[in-house]
Amino acid sequence: MGVIGGGQLARMMVPAAVALGCRLKILSGEPDVSASGFAELVTGDWRDPCVTTRFAQGCDVITFEHELVPDDVYPALERSGVPTLPLPTTMRNASNKVTQRELARAAGLQVADHEVVSDAAELANAVDRFGLPLVAKRISGGYDGRGLTWLRSADDIDRMGASLAGDPVLIEPELSIDAELAVTVARRRNGEHLTYPVVRTFQEDGICRSVIAPARIHPHHARSLTAAAVTIADQLDHVGVITVEAFLVDDELYLNELAPRPHNSAHYTIDACTTSQFENHLRAVLDLPLGDASMVVPAAAMANVIAAGEQAVWPSDVELPPRTSIHLYAKRYRPGRKVGHVTVTGHDPTAIERIATAIADKLSSPGERSDDPVGSPKGASA
Amino acid sequence: MGVIGGGQLARMMVPAAVALGCRLKILSGEPDVSASGFAELVTGDWRDPCVTTRFAQGCDVITFEHELVPDDVYPALERSGVPTLPLPTTMRNASNKVTQRELARAAGLQVADHEVVSDAAELANAVDRFGLPLVAKRISGGYDGRGLTWLRSADDIDRMGASLAGDPVLIEPELSIDAELAVTVARRRNGEHLTYPVVRTFQEDGICRSVIAPARIHPHHARSLTAAAVTIADQLDHVGVITVEAFLVDDELYLNELAPRPHNSAHYTIDACTTSQFENHLRAVLDLPLGDASMVVPAAAMANVIAAGEQAVWPSDVELPPRTSIHLYAKRYRPGRKVGHVTVTGHDPTAIERIATAIADKLSSPGERSDDPVGSPKGASA
Numbered sequence: 051m052g053v054i055g056g057g058q059l060a061r062m063m064v065p066a067a068v069a070l071g072c073r074l075k076i077l078s079g080e081p082d083v084s085a086s087g088f089a090e091l092v093t094g095d096w097r098d099p100c101v102t103t104r105f106a107q108g109c110d111v112i113t114f115e116h117e118l119v120p121d122d123v124y125p126a127l128e129r130s131g132v133p134t135l136p137l138p139t140t141m142r143n144a145s146n147k148v149t150q151r152e153l154a155r156a157a158g159l160q161v162a163d164h165e166v167v168s169d170a171a172e173l174a175n176a177v178d179r180f181g182l183p184l185v186a187k188r189i190s191g192g193y194d195g196r197g198l199t200w201l202r203s204a205d206d207i208d209r210m211g212a213s214l215a216g217d218p219v220l221i222e223p224e225l226s227i228d229a230e231l232a233v234t235v236a237r238r239r240n241g242e243h244l245t246y247p248v249v250r251t252f253q254e255d256g257i258c259r260s261v262i263a264p265a266r267i268h269p270h271h272a273r274s275l276t277a278a279a280v281t282i283a284d285q286l287d288h289v290g291v292i293t294v295e296a297f298l299v300d301d302e303l304y305l306n307e308l309a310p311r312p313h314n315s316a317h318y319t320i321d322a323c324t325t326s327q328f329e330n331h332l333r334a335v336l337d338l339p340l341g342d343a344s345m346v347v348p349a350a351a352m353a354n355v356i357a358a359g360e361q362a363v364w365p366s367d368v369e370l371p372p373r374t375s376i377h378l379y380a381k382r383y384r385p386g387r388k389v390g391h392v393t394v395t396g397h398d399p400t401a402i403e404r405i406a407t408a409i410a411d412k413l414s415s416p417g418e419r420s421d422d423p424v425g426s427p428k429g430a431s432a
Numbered sequence: 433m434g435v436i437g438g439g440q441l442a443r444m445m446v447p448a449a450v451a452l453g454c455r456l457k458i459l460s461g462e463p464d465v466s467a468s469g470f471a472e473l474v475t476g477d478w479r480d481p482c483v484t485t486r487f488a489q490g491c492d493v494i495t496f497e498h499e500l501v502p503d504d505v506y507p508a509l510e511r512s513g514v515p516t517l518p519l520p521t522t523m524r525n526a527s528n529k530v531t532q533r534e535l536a537r538a539a540g541l542q543v544a545d546h547e548v549v550s551d552a553a554e555l556a557n558a559v560d561r562f563g564l565p566l567v568a569k570r571i572s573g574g575y576d577g578r579g580l581t582w583l584r585s586a587d588d589i590d591r592m593g594a595s596l597a598g599d600p601v602l603i604e605p606e607l608s609i610d611a612e613l614a615v616t617v618a619r620r621r622n623g624e625h626l627t628y629p630v631v632r633t634f635q636e637d638g639i640c641r642s643v644i645a646p647a648r649i650h651p652h653h654a655r656s657l658t659a660a661a662v663t664i665a666d667q668l669d670h671v672g673v674i675t676v677e678a679f680l681v682d683d684e685l686y687l688n689e690l691a692p693r694p695h696n697s698a699h700y701t702i703d704a705c706t707t708s709q710f711e712n713h714l715r716a717v718l719d720l721p722l723g724d725a726s727m728v729v730p731a732a733a734m735a736n737v738i739a740a741g742e743q744a745v746w747p748s749d750v751e752l753p754p755r756t757s758i759h760l761y762a763k764r765y766r767p768g769r770k771v772g773h774v775t776v777t778g779h780d781p782t783a784i785e786r787i788a789t790a791i792a793d794k795l796s797s798p799g800e801r802s803d804d805p806v807g808s809p810k811g812a813s814a
Binding site: 061062064065067068069070071072073074087088089090321324325336337338339340341342344346347365366368369370371372373374375376377378379380390395 | 443444446447449450451452453454455456469470471472703706707718719720721722723724726728729747748750751752753754755756757758759760761762772777
């Protein structure tokens with residue numbers, strides 16, 4: 051199986067490939083990426099249709115760890131004759147913020163008022179219509195807080211207007227969010243699907259900090275969001291896993307965004323479910339029966355390890371509390387970069403979330419114990 | 433980390449390396465092995481001290497997926513200056529059937545009467561002393577039913593006597609076994625250790641067919657076997673995981689054998705415990721704090737997929753019952769060869785063992801559905 055992208059999502063597909071008896075071949079822009087060492091790595095620019103098509107030769111099927119592939123790569127992949135799953139049309143529609151909103155509305159989710167603006171004048175009209183604060187979102191290519199700009203002052207508007215060189219962005223009012231939720235659906239080509247539980251996600255500075263599974267919300271919200279996600283997956287004719295992120299605002303579910311690939315909010319499934327989101331993504335792409343997506347534990351909490359500085363932490367000093375698993379991505383530490391995650395399973399969501407976050411904090415910077423300076427993850431060599 | 437051996441045990445170390453942020457480099461006799469595609473693979477004869485020493489250069493630490501390394505390789509590895517864990521002395525002692533028995537007796541396990549014989553005359557004496565039936569075991573290099581010969585008739589004795597060209601074997605009476613048990617201990621260099629639950633194993637033709645965890649035995653047997661295993665690990669100054677297999681005979685625990693590496697009887701830990709045996713092996717070898725070895729589910733059953741013929745099964749037709757995980761090794765099917773395993777978690781050990789065995793059977797041969805002939809595991813290509 052060929053994978054476009056070699057980051058941590060590709061890395062975490064590796065254990066699934068190990069279990070399924072298949073191998074991965076990865077196309078990555080640089081040789082030293084999170085997945086390197088665990089797959090045949092091809093270095094090349096996946097934005098170039100020629101590179102991507104050449105990579106596809108010799109693969110049984112192509113899938114993606116991100117939705118950043120430019121639109122002209124998909125037709126080239128289709129011409130190559132190698133199956134591409136999710137389908138190119140699915141990838142294009144699922145990663146377009148305008149299409150996402152049409153799909154979500156058709157699936158019964160609320161969608162915030164929004165406008166697509168391409169220049170300062172259109173932006174000014176949107177400000178007139180909605181007032182401040184606003185959020186500007188890149189139409190495609192944005193994910194995980196990237197491609198998001200908060201517009202809260204006249205200065206913000208001026209800066210945004212000046213940067214809009216005909217490149218359209220989606221503008222919508224900033225919602226007063228009561229909770230952020232996410233649900234992941236795995237779907238095969240024949241429509242067979244399974245859903246993971248709805249989870250609650252917690253953000254800091256636009257980056258997911260932690261996740262609690264299952265979310266403690268009213269069951270009818272969980273049912274509605276799950277049903278909407280299945281409808282969206284069906285509308286997209288999606289193959290693989292897809293995550294729908296939603297806001298709970300005044301007791302109503304609003305679309306946040308879609309991700310047609312394994313997603314940070316479902317990393318807990320590695321340790322808490324019979325079949326992880328990564329294995330079900332591969333199962334769907336390989337057209338194998340999906341694996342049980344239910345949790346084998348009452349609750350799970352996941353906390354991202356977000357690098358505090360440039361100094362990596364080698365976990366030799368990190369004692370693990372019971373039911374705690376760490377997952378390191380072998381990525382160079384840079385402030386604000388996700389370099390791993392921690393999962394804790396148990397009964398009390400609040401307690402396990404606290405433990406997960408504490409261990410993640412220990413892994414995010416060497417802290418006071420700088421007597422053993424570590425420049426790069428020790429494990430990056432064999 | 434360097435690993436000597438590229439079979440399924442090395443393959444299953446891969447997900448652990450993915451989680452721990454380290455990479456594997458594997459020394460294997462042939463290029464097309466179970467672990468290939470998931471690590472840097474060096475093809476070479478690991479029985480050759482020069483090859484092994486050259487392989488060790490560039491590794492932070494060397495470990496083993498099997499105990500078949502000849503004795504003269506260990507001093508060469510020690511001279512190379514690259515840490516070798518388990519220690520060479522541990523590997524030698526743990527894999528010698530005579531030393532195993534001394535260790536086990538000192539740790540409080542029963543040991544069957546036995547003799548080491550090197551020729552037909554010594555064998556005849558042992559037959560006089562013990563009577564039939566007997567079991568002959570290779571002193572070292574035997575594992576998993578290999579290196580075992582059952583002596584039940586005069587013909588068996590004659591054949592064995594003729595084959596004993598000065599190569600000593602251990603002879604012991606065949607015990608009347610009530611149950612076969614196993615326990616796995618993970619131990620760090622500093623003596624810190626954790627134990628997995630005692631499991632019951634079921635053999636057919638000398639090959640492990642299935643495992644139930646935890647074993648339903650009297651708690652005092654579980655305690656005794658666990659304590660003995662910890663003592664053995666301490667005596668060996670073992671680093672990594674080690675499995676002690678025992679027979680329950682007339683309410684007494686007898687040593688069967690030791691394996692100073694990840695072991696088939698603990699494959700269930702991948703799906704049923706917070707930290708798998710493979711991750712704890714790597715953690716111990718890397719001198720990281722060990723991870724929680726307790727089960728997150730009430731019970732687990734593991735069944736090996738034992739190839740019925742040469743025709744591989746691609747699991748596209750294999751629907752997975754709830755709480756069922758499959759692990760395929762991407763090995764060419766040959767009759768009697770272990771090519772994967774199935775784990776089912778749940779409450780009722782008998783029920784989940786039945787499910788695991790049924791799914792393993794489906795994966796062991798294409799059965800009647802030969803309309804889709806598959807020559808080799810489809811997933812062996814990318």
